[in-house]
Amino acid sequence: MLGFVSGIDRDLLRQFERVSQQMERMMGLRGANGIRSGGVNAFPAVNLGASPEQVDVYVFVAGMDAEKLDISLQQNLLSISGERKAALPEDAQVYRNERFNGAFRRVVTLPEDIDPDQVNASYRDGVLHITVKRKEEAKPRQIQVN
Amino acid sequence: MSENKHIEAQDQENSAMQARGEPESVMLPPVDIYEDANGFTLLADLPGVTRERLNIQVDGNDLTIEGEAAIDMPENMDALYADVASTRYQRRFTLSSELATDDIRAEMKDGVLTLRMPKRAELQPRKIEVSAG
Known part of the structure; x- marks a missing residue:
C-alpha cells in the first residue's frame, strides 16, 4: 500500500x-534572477523599491509578533529572520495546510550607497516595512548651467 | 432594463480583457482549514489588509474572501524587485450545508484572517457519558 x-x-x-x-x-x-532571490515559493514574499532618498523593503509576513522579527544589516545585505508559529491543533481534521509554519530567513541585496546607520523598521497589518536612507553624496544633484 | 444593459456591457468588457490575456491580477492567499467537533476554522494570510479593506461574503453556500492591501509607498519609488505584484487578494470556497452560516465569526490580526464557522446546533456531536461499573 x-x-x-x-x-x-x-x-x-x-x-x-x-x-x-x-x-x-x-x-x-x-x-x-538575483543570486539571493528565493524563487516562487520563498517565504516571506519581499518587495524592494528605491527612490533617490531611500530604499524601501516590504516583507509580507502576516501573523508575527514584531518582537520576534530579527533584522540585521551587514554592509548592503539585509537579512530578515524569525519564526512563525502557525501549527494547527493536533486533534482536528486538517483539510488544507498552506500557510508557512516554522523558522524563516531571507537575505536581500540593497543598493551599495545605503547608509547602514539610518535604518527604520515598522510592522503593521502583517507587513514589515524597512526604510534605509541613502548616503548624501549618492543623491542626484541639480547642476546649474551658467 | 437599463441595468441589464449595464451588466451586459461589463461582461463584454471582461471577456474582451480576457481575450487580450489581461485578466485582473488577484492573489490567492494561502489558507489553513481544519474541522473539529464544533465546526470549521479557516485561517488566511492577507498581509497588508486592514479590517476596513476586508470583505467576506456568504451567499448561500458560497464563501468569498476579498481584501485589498494598503501599502504606502513613496511616490517616486522604482521597484527593484517584487515577489508581490498585486494588492488584491481573493479566494472562494463552497461551504457545507451543515454550517450555521449566520454565526460565522471573523477576526483580523496582523494580516491573518481567522474565520470560525460553527456547525448547526442540532448537528454538533453530543458526548455520551459511559458510566463505569
Missing part, C-alpha cells in the same frame, strides 16, 4: 516540480 502510494505520488510530484521549475524559468526570462 505504502509502496504503491509513494511510487505514483513521487512520479506525479516530480512532474509538478518540473512544471513549476519551467514556469519559474519562463518568468525569469524577463530579467536575470
Whole structure:
C-alpha cells in the first residue's frame, strides 16, 4: 500500500516540480534572477523599491509578533529572520495546510550607497516595512548651467 | 432594463480583457482549514489588509474572501524587485450545508484572517457519558 502510494505520488510530484521549475524559468526570462532571490515559493514574499532618498523593503509576513522579527544589516545585505508559529491543533481534521509554519530567513541585496546607520523598521497589518536612507553624496544633484 | 444593459456591457468588457490575456491580477492567499467537533476554522494570510479593506461574503453556500492591501509607498519609488505584484487578494470556497452560516465569526490580526464557522446546533456531536461499573 505504502509502496504503491509513494511510487505514483513521487512520479506525479516530480512532474509538478518540473512544471513549476519551467514556469519559474519562463518568468525569469524577463530579467536575470538575483543570486539571493528565493524563487516562487520563498517565504516571506519581499518587495524592494528605491527612490533617490531611500530604499524601501516590504516583507509580507502576516501573523508575527514584531518582537520576534530579527533584522540585521551587514554592509548592503539585509537579512530578515524569525519564526512563525502557525501549527494547527493536533486533534482536528486538517483539510488544507498552506500557510508557512516554522523558522524563516531571507537575505536581500540593497543598493551599495545605503547608509547602514539610518535604518527604520515598522510592522503593521502583517507587513514589515524597512526604510534605509541613502548616503548624501549618492543623491542626484541639480547642476546649474551658467 | 437599463441595468441589464449595464451588466451586459461589463461582461463584454471582461471577456474582451480576457481575450487580450489581461485578466485582473488577484492573489490567492494561502489558507489553513481544519474541522473539529464544533465546526470549521479557516485561517488566511492577507498581509497588508486592514479590517476596513476586508470583505467576506456568504451567499448561500458560497464563501468569498476579498481584501485589498494598503501599502504606502513613496511616490517616486522604482521597484527593484517584487515577489508581490498585486494588492488584491481573493479566494472562494463552497461551504457545507451543515454550517450555521449566520454565526460565522471573523477576526483580523496582523494580516491573518481567522474565520470560525460553527456547525448547526442540532448537528454538533453530543458526548455520551459511559458510566463505569
